[in-house]
Amino acid sequence: MSIVVDNDTKLVVSGLTGREGSFHGLRNRDYGTDLVAGVTPGKGGQDVDGVPVFDSIADAVEQAGANTSMIFVPARFAAAAIDEAIDAGVGTVIAITEGIPVLDMLRTYWKAREAEVRLIGPNCPGVLSPGKANVGIIPAQFFDPGKIGVVSKSGTLTYQIGNELKQAGEGNSSIVGIGGDPIVGSDFIDVLTLFEADPETELIVMVGEIGGDAEERAADFIAESVSKPVVAYIAGFTAPPGKQMGHAGAIISGSSGTAQAKKEALEAKGVRVGQSPTEAAELAVEALRAGG
Amino acid sequence: MSVGAALAGLLIGGIGCRRAVDLLEYQGKQLFAGHGVTVPDGEVAGSVEVAVAAAERVGFPCAVKAQVLIGGRGKAGGIKIAENAEQAREHAEAILGMDIRGPRGEGPFKVHEVWIEAGSQIAEEYYASVILDRGEKKLLAMVSAKGGMDIEAVAEEDPAALVKRHIDPTREFDAAAARPIVEEAGLAEDIRDEAAEVLARLAEVAASEDATLIEVNPLIVTEDRTVVALDSKVTIDNNALFRHEDLAGLADSSAEDPQEAMAKERGLTYVKLEGDVGILGNGAGLCMSTLDVVAQAGGDPANFLDAGGGSKAEAIVDALEVITSDPKVKAVLFNIFGGITRCDEVAKGIIEASQQIELKVPLVVRLDGTNSEEGLRMLEEAQIDGLEVEKTMLGAAKRVVELAGGGS
Numbered sequence: 001m002s003i004v005v006d007n008d009t010k011l012v013v014s015g016l017t018g019r020e021g022s023f024h025g026l027r028n029r030d031y032g033t034d035l036v037a038g039v040t041p042g043k044g045g046q047d048v049d050g051v052p053v054f055d056s057i058a059d060a061v062e063q064a065g066a067n068t069s070m071i072f073v074p075a076r077f078a079a080a081a082i083d084e085a086i087d088a089g090v091g092t093v094i095a096i097t098e099g100i101p102v103l104d105m106l107r108t109y110w111k112a113r114e115a116e117v118r119l120i121g122p123n124c125p126g127v128l129s130p131g132k133a134n135v136g137i138i139p140a141q142f143f144d145p146g147k148i149g150v151v152s153k154s155g156t157l158t159y160q161i162g163n164e165l166k167q168a169g170e171g172n173s174s175i176v177g178i179g180g181d182p183i184v185g186s187d188f189i190d191v192l193t194l195f196e197a198d199p200e201t202e203l204i205v206m207v208g209e210i211g212g213d214a215e216e217r218a219a220d221f222i223a224e225s226v227s228k229p230v231v232a233y234i235a236g237f238t239a240p241p242g243k244q245m246g247h248a249g250a251i252i253s254g255s256s257g258t259a260q261a262k263k264e265a266l267e268a269k270g271v272r273v274g275q276s277p278t279e280a281a282e283l284a285v286e287a288l289r290a291g292g
Numbered sequence: 293m294s295v296g297a298a299l300a301g302l303l304i305g306g307i308g309c310r311r312a313v314d315l316l317e318y319q320g321k322q323l324f325a326g327h328g329v330t331v332p333d334g335e336v337a338g339s340v341e342v343a344v345a346a347a348e349r350v351g352f353p354c355a356v357k358a359q360v361l362i363g364g365r366g367k368a369g370g371i372k373i374a375e376n377a378e379q380a381r382e383h384a385e386a387i388l389g390m391d392i393r394g395p396r397g398e399g400p401f402k403v404h405e406v407w408i409e410a411g412s413q414i415a416e417e418y419y420a421s422v423i424l425d426r427g428e429k430k431l432l433a434m435v436s437a438k439g440g441m442d443i444e445a446v447a448e449e450d451p452a453a454l455v456k457r458h459i460d461p462t463r464e465f466d467a468a469a470a471r472p473i474v475e476e477a478g479l480a481e482d483i484r485d486e487a488a489e490v491l492a493r494l495a496e497v498a499a500s501e502d503a504t505l506i507e508v509n510p511l512i513v514t515e516d517r518t519v520v521a522l523d524s525k526v527t528i529d530n531n532a533l534f535r536h537e538d539l540a541g542l543a544d545s546s547a548e549d550p551q552e553a554m555a556k557e558r559g560l561t562y563v564k565l566e567g568d569v570g571i572l573g574n575g576a577g578l579c580m581s582t583l584d585v586v587a588q589a590g591g592d593p594a595n596f597l598d599a600g601g602g603s604k605a606e607a608i609v610d611a612l613e614v615i616t617s618d619p620k621v622k623a624v625l626f627n628i629f630g631g632i633t634r635c636d637e638v639a640k641g642i643i644e645a646s647q648q649i650e651l652k653v654p655l656v657v658r659l660d661g662t663n664s665e666e667g668l669r670m671l672e673e674a675q676i677d678g679l680e681v682e683k684t685m686l687g688a689a690k691r692v693v694e695l696a697g698g699g700s
Contacts (some may be wrong), residue, residue: 054694060597076535101531102529102530103502103532104502106461107430110429110461110462130693140670141631142631151573153577154576154578155575156573156574156577157575157577157581158577159629162658163661180576183426207577209577212427213535214427235580236581236583237583237584238587238593259584275584277581278684
């Protein structure tokens with residue numbers, strides 16, 4: 001097993017005929033992902049390197065059996081593309097596009113929830129289950145199959161940690177980039193839940209960064225509902241405080257959102273937090289070997 | 293938990309990818325007025341002469357209000373009441389061009405414009421806001437009868453006085469839906485219908501203008517029992533500016549730092565800091581992490597610069613020029629982890645850049661990831677004066693701090 005994407009993934013890429021969409025879609029196929037279709041309105045009947053293109057995601061579901069959708073369309077059309085994927089009946093939507101208006105995502109988030117569709121992203125690098133499937137832009141060469149699940153707000157930081165794990169001889173069950181936007185389809189808690197239930201995952205590495213309170217919420221959740229060891233890394237201890245507008249934000253946030261507060265919240269619940277990506281990888285390897 | 297710290301933390305979120313657009317008070321009020329929320333009559337003025345003429349038109353007494361994107365203007369002397377034209381002139385002269393610091397030392401913010409506003413006869417001062425609650429993934433409406441003062445203190449000392457209700461994203465939020473909130477907040481009975489209408493319209497402003505924050509403090513009731521927004525704080529989602537051309541034009545007012553202005557012109561994500569170690573990283577997360585490890589090594593970062601996927605010589609020249617144009621910078625660290633971006637391409641870009649511009653300070657380059665061995669070999673062969681390569685992030689951080697003289 002692994003989570004979100006695997007050998008059963010049948011992928012349709014919205015935006016496959018675009019430059020980025022075709023580059024990454026075909027890379028995903030080269031990795032072994034079952035890329036069954038692309039979607040671009042008005043280009044139905046064409047193909048991209050042998051992959052059939054349809055006018056709509058619904059057509060791709062019906063005619064090519066797609067069950068997972070990757071969104072690579074420009075930001076101003078992306079929420080509508082996610083909505084279309086939800087309506088078309090795929091079970092999983094992975095949105096790579098960055099720059100989607102946050103109130104569009106607010107509406108789309110609730111639509112996905114209502115339809116019980118798993119939405120990952122937007123503004124994320126996607127999901128990789130090493131040896132099985134890669135959906136997104138994660139460079140697969142830094143990740144071998146193994147026992148460590150990774151969930152992260154940041155792309156390059158995840159590659160950095162993955163590479164260190166690999167050099168230490170450890171691999172991953174799945175790597176999930178949840179994205180750093182204020183509203184993402186799945187947050188740490190959603191992905192921690194999946195890793196907790198995944199028999200292949202023995203340890204979870206969580207990579208957070210300043211802003212919001214998803215890490216603090218995750219800390220509480222870990223204490224209550226995660227039996228597997230969790231190691232964390234948080235970026236942004238020296239990030240500059242921005243100027244603030246108004247006071248409403250401070251009132252609703254249960255937390256300060258600083259890296260220090262996140263680290264303290266996690267450590268208070270028994271999660272070990274690395275000072276650097278290197279130390280986080282070392283802690284993960286150490287904990288895995290101690291547990292195994 | 294200190295609310296002050298909370299603010300600092302909340303607002304750094306999204307560094308590197310989303311810099312929201314904050315509106316000045318008068319811009320926010322114009323937006324409110326466009327959605328049917330009553331605001332006092334006023335005019336904006338960028339010079340003393342225009343300010344005096346505006347004051348004569350709106351009548352006396354009037355308020356002369358500094359237009360800067362920071363709270364605490366009143367305490368800083370940025371808001372004055374003028375009883376006549378002479379006082380309006382005096383106040384405009386004092387306020388235009390003044391530097392205002394925020395209550396937590398933010399800034400300084402130079403005052404380029406004043407808002408001349410008709411005086412209001414205030415009977416009650418309330419508080420109202422609509423904000424995106426990213427934790428709950430809903431808009432949140434907040435109302436209090438204790439407005440006109442520090443609402444954070446109210447929230448802390450008398451939480452029941454601040455009513456908070458999430459807005460159901462699947463339903464229309466109209467005056468009827470807003471009504472229970474103003475009732476619970478205990479606003480004066482005779483204006484509850486009107487206050488509910490105002491709250492619904494503020495939520496409409498959020499939804500239709502892509503605002504992630506709308507705060508009115510105070511929301512007043514005048515002596516003739518009209519509900520009026522006497523202040524405004526509005527933040528617009530940067531990602532939505534493509535559908536708000538009118539607001540996009542307002543976004544350019546504030547970049548005063550020379551490096552930040554230069555970076556903006558070149559399309560780079562750059563934030564100026566206080567230290568002397570220049571930083572370039574690829575990806576916001578890795579870049580933040582780079583600042584952290586430099587600080588852990590005893591150094592003091594001079595900036596945040598996320599190069600994104602930029603590996604071309606042109607992008608590297610741009611980034612280097614921006615970073616080194618800050619006279620504080622004594623050494624620069626390039627921290628690149630090649631994923632899709634290949635390190636040999638980055639190395640090629642650095643070598644080309646070094647031929648185009650003179651390196652004025654030492655540069656430490658850490659390349660790891662895709663094709664890093666090839667990239668490192670290319671850099672070593674090129675033998676660029678003042679450039680050193682390091683294999684690991686921690687090693688590179690340590691070295692750049694040494695070169696900068698051990699931090700400041």
